[in-house]
Amino acid sequence: MERVYIKDLEVSEEEVLLRGWVHKIRDFGHIAFIMLRDKSGIIQLVCEKEQIKGLRLENSIEVVGLVKENEKASKGIEVEVSSIEIVGKTYYDKLPFEVQSYKNKTGLETQLDHRTISLRIPKVKAIFKVQNEIEEAFKGYFKSHDFEQIHTPKIINSGTEGGSEMFTVNYFNRRAFLAQSPQFYKQMMVGAGFEKVFEIGYAYRAELHNTWRHLNEYVSLDVEMGFIKDESDLMDVEEDFLRYMFEHLKETCSEELKLYGVEVPEELKIPRIPLAEAQKMLLEKYGKKSPVGNIDHEGEALLHKYIKEKYNSDFVFLTEYPVSKRPMYTMEDEKKPGFTKSFDLIYKGLEITTGGQRIHDYEMLKERIVGAKMKLEDFAFYLDTFKYGMPPHGGFAIGLERITMKVLELSNIREAALFPRDIKRLTP
Amino acid sequence: MERVYIKDLEVSEEEVLLRGWVHKIRDFGHIAFIMLRDKSGIIQLVCEKEQIKGLRLENSIEVVGLVKENEKASKGIEVEVSSIEIVGKTYYDKLPFEVQSYKNKTGLETQLDHRTISLRIPKVKAIFKVQNEIEEAFKGYFKSHDFEQIHTPKIINSGTEGGSEMFTVNYFNRRAFLAQSPQFYKQMMVGAGFEKVFEIGYAYRAELHNTWRHLNEYVSLDVEMGFIKDESDLMDVEEDFLRYMFEHLKETCSEELKLYGVEVPEELKIPRIPLAEAQKMLLEKYGKKSPVGNIDHEGEALLHKYIKEKYNSDFVFLTEYPVSKRPMYTMEDEKKPGFTKSFDLIYKGLEITTGGQRIHDYEMLKERIVGAKMKLEDFAFYLDTFKYGMPPHGGFAIGLERITMKVLELSNIREAALFPRDIKRLTP
Numbered sequence: 144m145e146r147v148y149i150k151d152l153e154v155s156e157e158e159v160l161l162r163g164w165v166h167k168i169r170d171f172g173h174i175a176f177i178m179l180r181d182k183s184g185i186i187q188l189v190c191e192k193e194q195i196k197g198l199r200l201e202n203s204i205e206v207v208g209l210v211k212e213n214e215k216a217s218k219g220i221e222v223e224v225s226s227i228e229i230v231g232k233t234y235y236d237k238l239p240f241e242v243q244s245y246k247n248k249t250g251l252e253t254q255l256d257h258r259t260i261s262l263r264i265p266k267v268k269a270i271f272k273v274q275n276e277i278e279e280a281f282k283g284y285f286k287s288h289d290f291e292q293i294h295t296p297k298i299i300n301s302g303t304e305g306g307s308e309m310f311t312v313n314y315f316n317r318r319a320f321l322a323q324s325p326q327f328y329k330q331m332m333v334g335a336g337f338e339k340v341f342e343i344g345y346a347y348r349a350e351l352h353n354t355w356r357h358l359n360e361y362v363s364l365d366v367e368m369g370f371i372k373d374e375s376d377l378m379d380v381e382e383d384f385l386r387y388m389f390e391h392l393k394e395t396c397s398e399e400l401k402l403y404g405v406e407v408p409e410e411l412k413i414p415r416i417p418l419a420e421a422q423k424m425l426l427e428k429y430g431k432k433s434p435v436g437n438i439d440h441e442g443e444a445l446l447h448k449y450i451k452e453k454y455n456s457d458f459v460f461l462t463e464y465p466v467s468k469r470p471m472y473t474m475e476d477e478k479k480p481g482f483t484k485s486f487d488l489i490y491k492g493l494e495i496t497t498g499g500q501r502i503h504d505y506e507m508l509k510e511r512i513v514g515a516k517m518k519l520e521d522f523a524f525y526l527d528t529f530k531y532g533m534p535p536h537g538g539f540a541i542g543l544e545r546i547t548m549k550v551l552e553l554s555n556i557r558e559a560a561l562f563p564r565d566i567k568r569l570t571p
Numbered sequence: 572m573e574r575v576y577i578k579d580l581e582v583s584e585e586e587v588l589l590r591g592w593v594h595k596i597r598d599f600g601h602i603a604f605i606m607l608r609d610k611s612g613i614i615q616l617v618c619e620k621e622q623i624k625g626l627r628l629e630n631s632i633e634v635v636g637l638v639k640e641n642e643k644a645s646k647g648i649e650v651e652v653s654s655i656e657i658v659g660k661t662y663y664d665k666l667p668f669e670v671q672s673y674k675n676k677t678g679l680e681t682q683l684d685h686r687t688i689s690l691r692i693p694k695v696k697a698i699f700k701v702q703n704e705i706e707e708a709f710k711g712y713f714k715s716h717d718f719e720q721i722h723t724p725k726i727i728n729s730g731t732e733g734g735s736e737m738f739t740v741n742y743f744n745r746r747a748f749l750a751q752s753p754q755f756y757k758q759m760m761v762g763a764g765f766e767k768v769f770e771i772g773y774a775y776r777a778e779l780h781n782t783w784r785h786l787n788e789y790v791s792l793d794v795e796m797g798f799i800k801d802e803s804d805l806m807d808v809e810e811d812f813l814r815y816m817f818e819h820l821k822e823t824c825s826e827e828l829k830l831y832g833v834e835v836p837e838e839l840k841i842p843r844i845p846l847a848e849a850q851k852m853l854l855e856k857y858g859k860k861s862p863v864g865n866i867d868h869e870g871e872a873l874l875h876k877y878i879k880e881k882y883n884s885d886f887v888f889l890t891e892y893p894v895s896k897r898p899m900y901t902m903e904d905e906k907k908p909g910f911t912k913s914f915d916l917i918y919k920g921l922e923i924t925t926g927g928q929r930i931h932d933y934e935m936l937k938e939r940i941v942g943a944k945m946k947l948e949d950f951a952f953y954l955d956t957f958k959y960g961m962p963p964h965g966g967f968a969i970g971l972e973r974i975t976m977k978v979l980e981l982s983n984i985r986e987a988a989l990f991p992r993d994i995k996r997l998t999p
Contacts, residue, residue: 162766336691570952
């Protein structure tokens with residue numbers, strides 16, 4: 144007999160084979176109701192007394208039975224059981240927390256300690272359905288727009304992107320690093336003739352922050368493209384991708400979005416505002432001072448409020464960051480010296496993207512490296528590509544957990560990682 | 572003017588905008604021919620003397636011109652140039668090696684030293700088109716068969732899978748490891764109620780081997796599924812995926828396969844042979860002795876020859892590995908004590924997969940850990956899931972670079988990695 148998923152059940156005169164976990168047991172003595180949970184949904188099983196002998200919550204079972212109508216059951220059907228077999232035993236005194244309740248009040252750290260139990264809670268699992276479809280949309284959009292997927296190394300030779308925030312690896316008794324981002328490699332792949340590339344891969348930040356919005360290992364959705372005019376090409380692409388992504392989520396995740404009470408925007412038009420202008424507005428409207436060349440988290444939240452009111456947008460591109468606040472490879476705006484052709488994207492008050500046009504001229508790049516008091520020889524692997532006709536190019540990256548978190552309005556980024564890594568957490 | 576890719580060029584009365592790199596220059600004084608290369612192909616440009624002034628091989632350029640018929644040009648068209656602009660300068664005395672030749676005789680190490688130049692060689696780039704489509708087929712197949720994609724951590728707490736072959740990471744002054752495989756985590760995700768999962772991610776092996784078939788950082792295509800009958804379910808799935816993959820490659824990569832002179836199998840039926848039987852055959856037919864509980868690389872090559880002759884198959888599943896030669900979580904065959912429900916898949920004489928059914932019972936698993944003289948507390952993060960109804964399950968993994976290498980019959984696995992990492996190589 145072929146196994147049927149719960150979501151595909153229909154009333155029939157033939158028996159079906161179901162598999163899953165015991166989500167709930169209601170024992171009335173002569174009769175018992177079990178809620179069976181599989182990856183697709185939950186269904187009520189009607190059992191006789193003997194059939195549930197020894198059955199405990201979260202046992203995994205195989206069930207054979209007949210699908211019948213029952214107006215009172217959810218979706219109007221239930222399964223009359225002819226046999227139950229326990230295929231996965233349980234070995235607990237007490238569950239670490241309830242799986243059956245949709246309203247889960249267990250603290251996040253306890254949930255993460257027993258991650259494979261908390262993931263059984265349908266509302267928790269729903270986060271990763273949405274995350275999967277965000278990734279699917281990313282891959283689908285960029286592949287269909289002539290971008291090629293790449294895998295670049297995560298073990299790298301030198302801490303070129305800011306050594307202090309990088310994890311070190313013992314690589315056959317040499318000191319190596321975990322890549323903070325595929326920045327240099329994705330640029331190199333543009334230069335290698337791939338022109339337009341994307342990567343879905345882990346990035347590592349040894350930041351000491353332990354906040355609701357930082358992870359030390361996260362999935363970065365990276366994009367880099369050659370032959371651009373300027374950074375506005377990049378913002379156009381990202382905006383278009385986001386439109387596509389929300390459309391895709393509407394089609395594939397309507398139930399999950401409903402579970403979280405969130406809606407995706409019907410229209411997306413993202414305002415682009417110079418950083419200085421945003422800082423000025425924050426000061427004038429909210430009395431909020433910003434650090435030089437940036438906006439802090441409180442400022443981002445206020446900015447969201449302002450942008451939402453004025454433009455009805457959850458997103459805003461901040462542009463024209465000063466040269467001193469951006470990495471050395473960022474292209475300076477020849478029309479506005481001291482400022483770069485770079486941007487951040489703020490989504491519901493959280494930065495989810497940094498992007499911009501990069502320097503493509505070999506000599507200019509060397510100058511900037513030297514000017515930043517870094518060693519040219521550390522960048523030899525990167526500079527080599529720039530000798531052979533590097534075209535104007537740029538790109539951006541989106542943090543997968545951050546965008547998931549903000550789409551679903553989760554309060555902690557750890558909820559959007561299957562097995563989050565932070566300064567304290569290395570398990571499970 | 573919108574940029575047009577070379578592969579989409581058609582004769583027209585309107586000018587087109589092209590972008591790419593200078594692949595070849597033939598200067599006849601009064602007239603010059605340039606081969607322009609973009610990510611999609613190569614086309615001949617017809618230029619006047621002045622237009623090529625200062626132009627060098629591998630400059631990136633923007634070209635405006637008219638597409639004309641020319642029987643002598645490849646594909647019967649060429650572009651009469653009205654303007655050329657250099658957008659990416661060159662800064663070299665001499666190219667490290669020729670990019671324009673299809674027959675590339677430069678040594679592999681030199682090519683890898685200048686990876687972004689060797690990737691410009693169309694035949695080298697073709698490898699990654701094929702690799703992308705293998706990955707696409709993997710994702711497409713498993714997604715459409717109800718598997719969910721997961722991302723599991725690569726920084727892990729303990730060297731549970733064999734400490735000596737793992738890279739260590741300094742994780743905020745704690746000793747952590749780079750995961751050798753997502754083995755434990757993909758099993759845990761089955762137990763977390765996802766039932767059927769796949770992962771595309773890096774795996775790290777600190778093996779000291781420096782051979783044509785080993786990489787220290789490679790992309791692992793991992794599969795794990797719950798509620799299986801036994802390991803034959805897993806071999807069925809892998810075989811079906813491979814059929815799908817070859818069909819997909821035939822549709823998407825016919826040119827690339829032709830470039831390498833390889834064909835994909837029309838039919839795929841993979842023989843399944845117990846290890847002991849294969850060892851016996853090797854001894855009797857070729858006088859080849861095998862190590863206990865395994866077949867060495869010479870044996871694998873001879874086995875391929877034998878299987879090819881007898882079954883007309885490039886693949887063979889080897890089954891029934893002894894318990895002593897498999898990891899402690901491998902399920903023993905109750906009908907054949909001492910042997911496991913595990914398998915390897917050998918493709919053209921190279922192991923590309925290890926798989927099998929895993930132990931799902933908490934007590935049995937604890938016994939095996941203790942029996943293997945390992946510490947239970949190191950496995951607490953893993954064992955926790957097994958207390959709560961872990962169903963029978965199993966899975967397998969395919970090395971992306973290995974399968975790419977064998978499909979295209981490359982002689983060294985480094986050719987199938989954009990930026991390979993081996994015991995000597997950490998750059999570029």
